[in-house]
Amino acid sequence: MTVSSGENSSNSTSPLSRLSPLEAILFDVDGTLCDSDPIHFQAYREMLPEIGFNGGVPITEEFYAEFISGKHNEDMATFFFPNDHQRGLKFTADKEAMFRRLAKDKLQPVEGLHKLKKWVEDRGLKRAAVTNAPRENAELMISALGLSEFFEYVVLGSExxxxxxxxxxxxxxxxxxxxxxxxxxxxxxxxxxxKAGVAAGLPVVGLTTGNPEHLLMEAKPAFLIKDFEDPKLWAALEELDTKAGEATSES
Structure with a gap:
């Protein structure tokens, strides 16, 4: 088995253990709280041929993962319309509107999300959603997942x-x-x-909900998990609980 970046090969020490006592967890929204990438991909796949992108040939999942997923709409506007930024912004706005129409009936939480939510709440940890999504999208997803009261702040890349x-x-x-x-x-x-989390000096737990592991590993996450039920995650959280308990008993 390949050991993810930052993991001890004996699996005895989680790369999160140095964070004890844990104060907060920050969550991306798209693809992290809900598996929304297939909906974004569908919208792009339908709309890009209409503007003649890629000669009118629909994009592949591999193209979406490498060049589109997680990117800011300002950057995507330039990517699709390098000589007409305003037209690019109009296209990305129309694409987000299509996403919201499609997402209303399709959004599902990533497996184990509500179990993790309870773990966070039981420990009184602070939390914020941090996203490149437009506000309308972020609020739609957070509300649909029943997390409107969970997050203290929603931080938008555009702001x-x-x-x-x-x-x-x-x-x-x-x-x-x-x-x-x-x-x-x-x-x-x-x-x-x-990359954003690592650049901020934070350990990042990467989810393989929509993007290939080899691409994610290049960005240097602490480790990767399949979803919020992944035993690797719960072993790390249990270790944090243990260290917090030891610190309390010593004080």
Missing amino acids: CEHGKPHPDPYLKALELLNVSKDHTFVFEDSVSGI
Whole structure:
């Protein structure tokens, strides 16, 4: 079995253990809280041929994962329309509207999300959603998943000086929550998002919900999980609980 970046080969020490006492967890939204990438892919696959992109040939999942997933719409507007940014912005806005229409009936939480939600709430941890998604999309997904009261803040890449893969959104979340990067970690599912978390100095747990493992590993996550039921995640959280308990008994 391949050992993910940052993991001890004996699996005796989680790369998250140094964060004890844990103060906060930061969550990406798209693809992390819900498996929304297939819906985005469907929207792009339908709309890009209409503008003649790729000679009118629909994009592949591999193309979507490498060039689109997790990227900010400002960047995608330039990518699709390098000589007409305003037209690019109109296209991405139309695409997000299609996503919202499709998503209303299709959004499902990533497996184990509500189990993790209870774990976070039981320990009184601070939490924020940090996303490159437009506000309408973020609010739709968070509400549909029943998480509107769960997050203290929703930080948007578009409301920072730079969106992901720059660290700005995660640095802003740390500031808003008034927590230390030394006691906080991130859940992300895209290369862009993992790079943003790592650049902010945070350990990132990557989810393989929509993107190939080899691409995610290049962004240097602490480790990868399939979903929030993954035993690797719960072993790491259990170790954090153990260290917190030991610290309490010693004080």
